[in-house]
Amino acid sequence: EVQLVESGGGLVQPGGSLRLSCAASGFTFSSYSMNWVRQAPGKGLEWVSYISSSSSTIYYADSVKGRFTISRDNAKNSLYLQMNSLRAEDTAVYYCARDYYYDSSGYLEDWGQGTLVTVSS
Amino acid sequence: DIQLTQSPSFLSASVGDRVTITCRASQGISSYLAWYQQKPGKAPKLLIYAASTLQSGVPSRFSGSGSGTEFTLTISSLQPEDFATYYCQQLNSYPRGTFGGGTKVEIK
Numbered sequence: 055e056v057q058l059v060e061s062g063g064g065l066v067q068p069g070g071s072l073r074l075s076c077a078a079s080g081f082t083f084s085s086y087s088m089n090w091v092r093q094a095p096g097k098g099l100e101w102v103s104y105i106s107s108s109s110s111t112i113y114y115a116d117s118v119k120g121r122f123t124i125s126r127d128n129a130k131n132s133l134y135l136q137m138n139s140l141r142a143e144d145t146a147v148y149y150c151a152r153d154y155y156y157d158s159s160g161y162l163e164d165w166g167q168g169t170l171v172t173v174s175s
Numbered sequence: 176d177i178q179l180t181q182s183p184s185f186l187s188a189s190v191g192d193r194v195t196i197t198c199r200a201s202q203g204i205s206s207y208l209a210w211y212q213q214k215p216g217k218a219p220k221l222l223i224y225a226a227s228t229l230q231s232g233v234p235s236r237f238s239g240s241g242s243g244t245e246f247t248l249t250i251s252s253l254q255p256e257d258f259a260t261y262y263c264q265q266l267n268s269y270p271r272g273t274f275g276g277g278t279k280v281e282i283k
Contacts, residue, residue, distance in 0.1 A: 104270035
């Protein structure tokens with residue numbers, strides 16, 4: 055059974071930093087691209103970042119580019135999101151999601167339960 | 176950037192009703208579209224990908240159609256467990272996949 059478990063969320067002041075982790079199990083982590091997706095309280099979903107299986111390809115949403123860094127450790131079956139210069143608008147539940155690659159595109163097949171990040175003074 | 180507009184944003188329906196949700200893209204996205212279901216306090220769940228392919232384990236009352244700029248998600252006979260919020264996502268600009276604003280399906 056695929057399991058994705060996020061951790062590292064919490065309360066942080068504006069301008070602060072936080073590192074999220076996603077522990078993966080139940081599949082060959084090193085074979086899959088991964089994503090971070092967030093959801094502000096009471097709002098819709100926003101794709102945040104993507105990393106390929108070998109870390110060779112990385113993308114960010116414009117809203118986080120230059121502030122967030124995605125990474126992975128295939129030996130530890132773990133995905134990370136380093137978040138710097140946090141703003142109030144970054145307040146959200148952050149989900150990690152496994153990519154299902156099909157017909158030249160990828161779909162978010164499996165999701166973790168999410169971790170809440172609150173940016174407030 | 177490709178924008179997705181879902182309609183309606185809110186839908187009130189009864190058990191057994193046929194429900195249709197529309198997702199319109201600001202430009203053509205071929206069939207690179209997915210539908211997700213999200214229940215309160217839970218992570219989204221992939222229902223349909225490539226516009227019309229049912230994800231494994233998803234009941235056959237769910238179906239998707241469309242290509243280009245207009246897509247629909249249909250629930251043929253609404254069940255109590257289907258009351259949730261539904262999101263479309265375009266993957267034409269993969270991996271930058273933007274989501275629609277969501278459609279909340281509530282009990283009439």
